[in-house]
Amino acid sequence: MRAEIENLCEKLHYRFKNPELLEDALSHRSFRGNKNNERLEYLGDAVLNFVIAAALFRQNIKAREGELSRLRANLVRGETLTDLAKEFDLGKYLRLGAGELKTGGAQRKSILADGMEAVVGAIYLDGGFQACEACILSWYAHRLENVETIPDLKDPKTRLQEYLQAKKLALPVYTILALEGPAHQQSFKVECQLHGLPNKAIGIGSSRRRAEQKAAEKILAELESTYKI
Amino acid sequence: MRAEIENLCEKLHYRFKNPELLEDALSHRSFRGNKNNERLEYLGDAVLNFVIAAALFRQNIKAREGELSRLRANLVRGETLTDLAKEFDLGKYLRLGAGELKTGGAQRKSILADGMEAVVGAIYLDGGFQACEACILSWYAHRLENVETIPDLKDPKTRLQEYLQAKKLALPVYTILALEGPAHQQSFKVECQLHGLPNKAIGIGSSRRRAEQKAAEKILAELESTYKI
Numbered sequence: 464m465r466a467e468i469e470n471l472c473e474k475l476h477y478r479f480k481n482p483e484l485l486e487d488a489l490s491h492r493s494f495r496g497n498k499n500n501e502r503l504e505y506l507g508d509a510v511l512n513f514v515i516a517a518a519l520f521r522q523n524i525k526a527r528e529g530e531l532s533r534l535r536a537n538l539v540r541g542e543t544l545t546d547l548a549k550e551f552d553l554g555k556y557l558r559l560g561a562g563e564l565k566t567g568g569a570q571r572k573s574i575l576a577d578g579m580e581a582v583v584g585a586i587y588l589d590g591g592f593q594a595c596e597a598c599i600l601s602w603y604a605h606r607l608e609n610v611e612t613i614p615d616l617k618d619p620k621t622r623l624q625e626y627l628q629a630k631k632l633a634l635p636v637y638t639i640l641a642l643e644g645p646a647h648q649q650s651f652k653v654e655c656q657l658h659g660l661p662n663k664a665i666g667i668g669s670s671r672r673r674a675e676q677k678a679a680e681k682i683l684a685e686l687e688s689t690y691k692i
Numbered sequence: 693m694r695a696e697i698e699n700l701c702e703k704l705h706y707r708f709k710n711p712e713l714l715e716d717a718l719s720h721r722s723f724r725g726n727k728n729n730e731r732l733e734y735l736g737d738a739v740l741n742f743v744i745a746a747a748l749f750r751q752n753i754k755a756r757e758g759e760l761s762r763l764r765a766n767l768v769r770g771e772t773l774t775d776l777a778k779e780f781d782l783g784k785y786l787r788l789g790a791g792e793l794k795t796g797g798a799q800r801k802s803i804l805a806d807g808m809e810a811v812v813g814a815i816y817l818d819g820g821f822q823a824c825e826a827c828i829l830s831w832y833a834h835r836l837e838n839v840e841t842i843p844d845l846k847d848p849k850t851r852l853q854e855y856l857q858a859k860k861l862a863l864p865v866y867t868i869l870a871l872e873g874p875a876h877q878q879s880f881k882v883e884c885q886l887h888g889l890p891n892k893a894i895g896i897g898s899s900r901r902r903a904e905q906k907a908a909e910k911i912l913a914e915l916e917s918t919y920k921i
């Protein structure tokens with residue numbers, strides 16, 4: 464294995480039994496058509512999604528499914544993966560075709576993010592699930608610790624409630640105005656009303672909860688434009 | 693644990709150390725607001741996605757990323773999960789509120805699919821990753837074995853190539869007609885031409901491969917309408 468790849472392994476805190484897997488993970492399709500990193504990217508994406516989903520589940524014992532999903536989406540999206548790739552200086556190790564190299568492909572966000580996923584896939588194949596999980600959790604330790612600082616990830620009802628509580632105002636009242644359609648495709652029409660404030664909003668959705676969230680979202684948007692909250 | 697839940701465990705081929713987890717997984721939000729199955733559903737979705745993604749990766753050693761993604765999407769979509777839930781007669785064990793019960797909620801597809809994911813999440817929490825993976829692979833054994841019978845899952849270029857080969861015709865020729873835009877957002881314009889046939893199509897995409905796939909898709913659509921392939 465080339466010395467510079469050893470260097471990358473140190474940064475990743477992972478030593479490959481089969482270094483060829485890492486070389487595959489670093490090989491963009493512009494470098495070699497066959498055996499490029501796209502299959503590993505597919506695999507890495509799935510491992511990463513699961514490891515982060517499970518970590519958030521364990522860590523946020525009170526968060527609802529919607530909030531967990533939003534947090535996860537934030538932590539595995541391209542932008543976060545690009546940041547992670549930059550922390551490891553991954554662009555330096557990627558193998559790109561001459562054309563991509565010339566046009567700055569090694570710093571292109573999508574190539575970095577895809578490469579990062581492929582590295583995850585390679586570690587999973589090389590060391591198994593537990594070793595790969597341990598790597599991901601160490602890379603994400605800081606982000607997972609600070610997860611509550613990610614803005615606007617709470618669902619609209621929660622945000623509305625927290626806003627009103629902070630202002631010592633009464634909680635919103637949600638009322639079902641109508642329930643339409645056959646049993647398997649019902650549509651709920653819900654009104655959200657704030658006590659002592661003129662704001663009202665109506666949300667429509669396939670469940671009571673979805674309709675309430677939509678109504679809360681509308682009220683939040685109104686409050687934001689009226690009171691610059 | 694009620695006898696009927698023991699019955700379900702037998703069908704699932706999994707014995708819970710903590711049967712409360714299974715009861716949570718079976719509890720729809722209409723049955724009890726807090727501690728319903730939605731957090732487990734979120735977790736189960738992530739485990740299932742990963743286990744199926746990894747199984748397809750191992751099993752289809754030549755399939756490209758696009759094909760693997762399509763196969764996975766097919767195997768974890770709501771319809772497949774509903775079928776799985778029906779195999780276990782899951783509707784019988786679900787705990788729904790009176791309203792949902794009355795309107796046939798226990799047979800509603802989305803409730804069955806969500807319940808199935810929640811059961812996966814409960815097994816993961818109860819027995820850990822390996823036990824959960826073993827369950828999923830046993831439930832999916834038949835589907836994974838017959839994965840190549842899932843129609844139309846191959847990417848357009850592969851389908852076009854296989855069609856032409858079956859007809860003993862020459863392979864299509866892809867030509868880049870234009871390459872526009874700055875390095876980080878290039879746009880490829882590719883023509884796909886068939887030897888000895890008048891059909892031609894142009895595809896535009898952010899990579900050569902994407903543009904080729906789009907051109908192949910158009911030609912396939914033409915062949916389908918002209919020759920009823």
